[in-house]
Amino acid sequence: MLALIARRVASLVPILFIVSTVxxxxxxxxxxxxxxxxxxxxxxxxxxxAEVRKHLGLDRPLxxxxxxWLGDAVQLxxxxxxxxxxxxxxxxxxxxxxxxTFSIAIAGLFLSVLVGVPLGMLSGLRPGAAIDRAxxxxxxxxxxxxxxxxxxxxxxxxxxxxxxxxxxxYTEFGxxxxxxxxxxxxxxxxxxxxxxxxxxxxxxxxxxxxLQSNYVRTALSVGTSTHKTVAKYALKxxxxxxxxxxxxxxxxxxxxxxxxxxxFSIPGMGTYMLRALSAPDVPVVQAxxxxxxxxxxxxxxxxxxxYGYLNPRVRVS
Amino acid sequence: xxxxxxxxxxDDVPRDPMLVEDAGLxxxxxxxxxxxxxxxxxxxxxxxxxxxxxxxxxxxxxxxLAAVFAPLVVPHRPDDIGIAExxxxxxxxxxxxxxxxxxxxxxxxxxxxxxxxxxxxxIVFLALLAAVPIGLLAGFRGGRTDNLLMRLMDALASFxxxxxxxxxxxxxxxxxxxxxxxxxxxxxxxxxxxxxxxTLAVRQETFIEASRAMGTKPGRIRRKRILxxxxxxxxxxxxxxxxxxxxAEAGLSMLGYGVSPxxxxxxxxxxxxxGHIYEHPWQVFVPSLALVxxxxxxxxxxDGVRDALGLGLPKGNQKIKGRLGLTTVTRPEGQxxxxxxxxxxxxxxxxxxxxxxxxxxPATVVDKVSFEVAPGEMxxxxxxxxxxxxxxxxxxxxxxPSPPGRIVSGSVMFEDQDLLTLSLGEMRKVRGDEIAxxxxxxxxxxxxxxxxxxxxxxxxxxHRKMSKxxxxxxxxxxxxMVDIPDPQARLKDYPHQLSGGMRQxxxxxxxxxxxxxxxxxxxxxxxxxxxxxxxxxxxxRSLQSKLDMAVILVTHDLGVIADFCSRVVVMYAxxxxxxxxxxxxxxxxxxxxxxxxxxxxxxxxEHDERLTSIPGVVPDPIAMPTGCRFHPRCPYAIPECASSPxxxxxxxxxxxxxxxxVDDLSLQGAR
Numbered sequence: 006m007l008a009l010i011a012r013r014v015a016s017l018v019p020i021l022f023i024v025s026t027v028x029x030x031x032x033x034x035x036x037x038x039x040x041x042x043x044x045x046x047x048x049x050x051x052x053x054x055a056e057v058r059k060h061l062g063l064d065r066p067l068x069x070x071x072x073x074w075l076g077d078a079v080q081l082x083x084x085x086x087x088x089x090x091x092x093x094x095x096x097x098x099x100x101x102x103x104x105x106t107f108s109i110a111i112a113g114l115f116l117s118v119l120v121g122v123p124l125g126m127l128s129g130l131r132p133g134a135a136i137d138r139a140x141x142x143x144x145x146x147x148x149x150x151x152x153x154x155x156x157x158x159x160x161x162x163x164x165x166x167x168x169x170x171x172x173x174x175y176t177e178f179g180x181x182x183x184x185x186x187x188x189x190x191x192x193x194x195x196x197x198x199x200x201x202x203x204x205x206x207x208x209x210x211x212x213x214x215x216l217q218s219n220y221v222r223t224a225l226s227v228g229t230s231t232h233k234t235v236a237k238y239a240l241k242x243x244x245x246x247x248x249x250x251x252x253x254x255x256x257x258x259x260x261x262x263x264x265x266x267x268x269f270s271i272p273g274m275g276t277y278m279l280r281a282l283s284a285p286d287v288p289v290v291q292a293x294x295x296x297x298x299x300x301x302x303x304x305x306x307x308x309x310x311x312y313g314y315l316n317p318r319v320r321v322s
Numbered sequence: 323x324x325x326x327x328x329x330x331x332x333d334d335v336p337r338d339p340m341l342v343e344d345a346g347l348x349x350x351x352x353x354x355x356x357x358x359x360x361x362x363x364x365x366x367x368x369x370x371x372x373x374x375x376x377x378x379x380x381x382x383x384x385x386x387l388a389a390v391f392a393p394l395v396v397p398h399r400p401d402d403i404g405i406a407e408x409x410x411x412x413x414x415x416x417x418x419x420x421x422x423x424x425x426x427x428x429x430x431x432x433x434x435x436x437x438x439x440x441x442x443x444x445i446v447f448l449a450l451l452a453a454v455p456i457g458l459l460a461g462f463r464g465g466r467t468d469n470l471l472m473r474l475m476d477a478l479a480s481f482x483x484x485x486x487x488x489x490x491x492x493x494x495x496x497x498x499x500x501x502x503x504x505x506x507x508x509x510x511x512x513x514x515x516x517x518x519x520x521t522l523a524v525r526q527e528t529f530i531e532a533s534r535a536m537g538t539k540p541g542r543i544r545r546k547r548i549l550x551x552x553x554x555x556x557x558x559x560x561x562x563x564x565x566x567x568x569x570a571e572a573g574l575s576m577l578g579y580g581v582s583p584x585x586x587x588x589x590x591x592x593x594x595x596x597g598h599i600y601e602h603p604w605q606v607f608v609p610s611l612a613l614v615x616x617x618x619x620x621x622x623x624x625d626g627v628r629d630a631l632g633l634g635l636p637k638g639n640q641k642i643k644g645r646l647g648l649t650t651v652t653r654p655e656g657q658x659x660x661x662x663x664x665x666x667x668x669x670x671x672x673x674x675x676x677x678x679x680x681x682x683x684p685a686t687v688v689d690k691v692s693f694e695v696a697p698g699e700m701x702x703x704x705x706x707x708x709x710x711x712x713x714x715x716x717x718x719x720x721x722x723p724s725p726p727g728r729i730v731s732g733s734v735m736f737e738d739q740d741l742l743t744l745s746l747g748e749m750r751k752v753r754g755d756e757i758a759x760x761x762x763x764x765x766x767x768x769x770x771x772x773x774x775x776x777x778x779x780x781x782x783x784x785h786r787k788m789s790k791x792x793x794x795x796x797x798x799x800x801x802x803m804v805d806i807p808d809p810q811a812r813l814k815d816y817p818h819q820l821s822g823g824m825r826q827x828x829x830x831x832x833x834x835x836x837x838x839x840x841x842x843x844x845x846x847x848x849x850x851x852x853x854x855x856x857x858x859x860x861x862x863r864s865l866q867s868k869l870d871m872a873v874i875l876v877t878h879d880l881g882v883i884a885d886f887c888s889r890v891v892v893m894y895a896x897x898x899x900x901x902x903x904x905x906x907x908x909x910x911x912x913x914x915x916x917x918x919x920x921x922x923x924x925x926x927x928e929h930d931e932r933l934t935s936i937p938g939v940v941p942d943p944i945a946m947p948t949g950c951r952f953h954p955r956c957p958y959a960i961p962e963c964a965s966s967p968x969x970x971x972x973x974x975x976x977x978x979x980x981x982x983x984v985d986d987l988s989l990q991g992a993r
Contacts (some may be wrong), residue, residue, distance in 0.1 A: 034493040149618035154610040161943035220769040227754035260482025285492040317816040
């Protein structure tokens with residue numbers, strides 16, 4: 006098991022190397038002279054352009070900049086914002102905002118498991134039955150409704166028409182746990198709906214697959230009860246693909262939070278990034294993208310390892 | 323492949339006749355025997371029956387036409403202001419109402435469809451442009467190329483789509499083209515992985531190897547042979563990706579980074595309506611609905627195509643009610659009361675029929691099968707794949723899954739109990755304790771995620787009241803009994819750590835854990851090496867005499883029957899065609915099918931004799947030949963053979979045979 010973890014961690018190195026290169030090279034996409042464009046185009050004063058050029062290090066050769074950037078990124082140092090160089094460093098900003106974005110994504114994942122797993126199990130146990138057909142229809146809808154549409158209608162229904170939840174903003178957990186829960190509930194539902202549908206579909210497929218397997222037939226042939234066959238023998242096998250999809254969903258949820266934060270005016274990573282887009286505030290955008298990617302890579306690592314835990318075949322090979 | 327899946331295609335017929343023709347292999351006879359419509363035409367027929375998919379397709383076609391011919395369809399230009407009062411509701415002039423500037427919402431929705439659909443198509447097209455060569459190359463080359471390309475895909479896939487799209491748009495400048503490019507990049511890995519996996523699978527098929535051996539150039543193999551096979555799952559993936567692409571485009575436009583806000587697009591309309599959502603929810607509702615319906619249509623179409631191509635999960639069949647672990651029995655009323663098994667019989671199967679519901683209608687896979695097993699006897703059931711022998715043995719245990727299968731007639735008397743009348747709870751007491759079963763595929767018949775010890779202990783404790791510790795001791799005894807060395811250590815092993823032969827021994831130990839009186843062994847050695855086969859069969863024989871149990875040995879190998887069994891039942895196309903003692907039946911076969919099987923068996927035929935095969939294949943249960951089911955393949959067939967069904971009739975010395983020419987044929991036996 007330790008060998009598996011070591012191998013997986015080692016395999017992250019090339020991936021992280023590629024993504025950090027891509028993130029670094031994003032600035033090369035800026036058409037024309039990057040410093041001029043970022044400083045505000047033709048209207049910018051030469052002083053401002055020079056300042057930007059220095060801040061971004063554009064006065065130095067590409068390779069040197071790259072090595073510096075990589076070295077800093079490894080030490081989690083992304084420097085300061087271009088628009089507000091004297092304000093908090095980017096890392097300080099991220100430290101505040103990552104927990105906010107995570108609160109919503111994790112709550113969304115929690116909801117999706119709470120709804121998706123039982124729904125998928127119910128319909129996978131009786132494919133073709135009324136409850137299965139209803140759940141397949143419901144999940145089709147769930148996969149088709151964009152989270153921001155759900156969010157907008159949740160706000161009108163539960164925040165404006167009825168004052169059950171706040172329509173906007175975020176309360177720190179440390180400040181008031183109850184208000185925190187209220188402030189993340191609607192956003193979590195809005196992004197969790199799609200994930201719940203995806204999880205339900207995957208669990209359904211996994212259960213159907215497991216129940217048609219030869220080992221389930223063996224279990225039944227020696228007189229095992231259907232209850233135990235499902236709850237013990239089929240479920241542990243079905244959990245393997247289900248865990249993978251949960252990891253995928255968490256990645257998707259984190260990415261989706263960007264939009265939902267806008268709808269609910271929540272000061273998370275997405276808001277930070279969107280605010281930085283217009284200039285663009287290059288170091289901030291790079292840092293946010295890089296953070297998202299690193300989080301995704303780590304989620305995949307956890308999924309891989311839990312996969313090994315659930316599936317003995319992976320552990321040894 | 324078990325006989326159950328063989329209901330559609332007999333094992334030895336290549337699944338896809340098209341592929342075989344394509345490879346230029348001589349499977350002509352097989353193709354003639356099962357000449358079926360092309361797989362794509364068949365899929366199209368199935369798709370046509372899928373009402374939601376047809377509706378989705380119709381909706382999408384209409385929407386596309388409306389988008390293409392938007393200027394002709396819409397009543398107003400999309401940016402003409404003051405068509406109606408701002409926020410006015412539906413009217414003849416403005417069927418979906420008007421927006422904040424009095425523009426016609428309907429016209430804007432149609433024009434928005436242009437943006438949404440075209441960017442969706444562009445995204446998928448661009449992604450495919452990159453993914454197809456990457457996937458083909460990685461899958462076909464393998465090795466280092468594969469490794470490198472897949473690492474690259476892993477890296478790309480770890481960018482959250484929307485975040486990367488936003489970053490690209492921020493640096494490249496806003497605009498739909500840039501957004502489309504950004505989203506396409508993130509879609510590439512999914513497609514590339516799919517194509518690679520498919521290429522890998524197809525590459526290992528025999529016809530590709532044949533093609534390679536004949537010296538076809540790799541590029542040509544990729545284009546002509548692999549790509550068509552990759553196409554099916556790709557069509558599905560494209561349809562589903564369209565939905566995702568629409569979603570991403572709308573999201574970007576809604577944030578103001580896709581389409582410029584002045585242009586009508588569904589995303590930008592939602593964005594514009596947001597400000598008025600409380601007073602005029604309609605403004606958000608209409609474009610949202612357009613988006614939801616379109617995504618839904620693409621998803622439903624994708625699911626429909628997947629089902630039609632047979633790539634999805636089998637659909638549950640509502641026509642047969644059933645529960646997990648017990649075959650449904652629907653016997654016609656007024657069936658004669660089954661007489662209990664006679665004194666010298668442990669099991670008596672009479673008139674047993676099993677039916678499967680397939681796409682093409684019900685198929686009787688087992689047709690009025692009868693046989694008996696005496697205590698301590700070793701009975702052989704022999705036949706080709708698709709003869710119904712596996713389904714027969716599963717039906718005795720009520721293990722044929724319902725749906726799609728069910729037992730439609732007959733009785734299965736075990737001593738004085740008709741197993742077909744038992745409830746699941748009652749049947750569970752029989753299974754494992756009285757009758758046990760060993761299956762043909764030891765690789766998949768053990769649960770991969772539990773240790774051998776857990777599986778044995780669980781099974782022992784099902785029928786015997788024992789503590790876990792006692793059960794473990796018993797498990798070690800059982801493993802010793804099936805000649806597994808170092809049984810104590812093996813308990814901690816997972817199935818994948820054991821060889822095929824060892825796994826079959828474990829399965830045997832599992833089946834024998836409660837010393838059943840009848841063991842059904844369904845092709846227990848088919849999946850094993852020849853030397854291991856002999857060991858397992860020897861073990862089976864010694865255990866049979868040691869435990870004094872009856873055994874039904876199901877096999878396609880008459881040689882095995884000759885070595886182990888005293889009596890044999892020959893099955894063909896779901897029917898018993900001949901029965902008798904092994905000695906007598908081998909010496910004097912009374913059915914041409916038996917003669918054919920004997921001539922095809924190396925251990926039985928003379929050494930200097932040429933082995934022959936029976937031409938043709940087992941018929942499809944949906945289209946059984948009229949009259950004698952064997953007559954199309956029978957060298958002795960006369961016109962009468964095709965006229966009416968042939969009964970199984972008693973012959974001399976407790977023999978039975980299903981042939982109208984039984985008296986005037988003198989068939990060649992084994993010498």
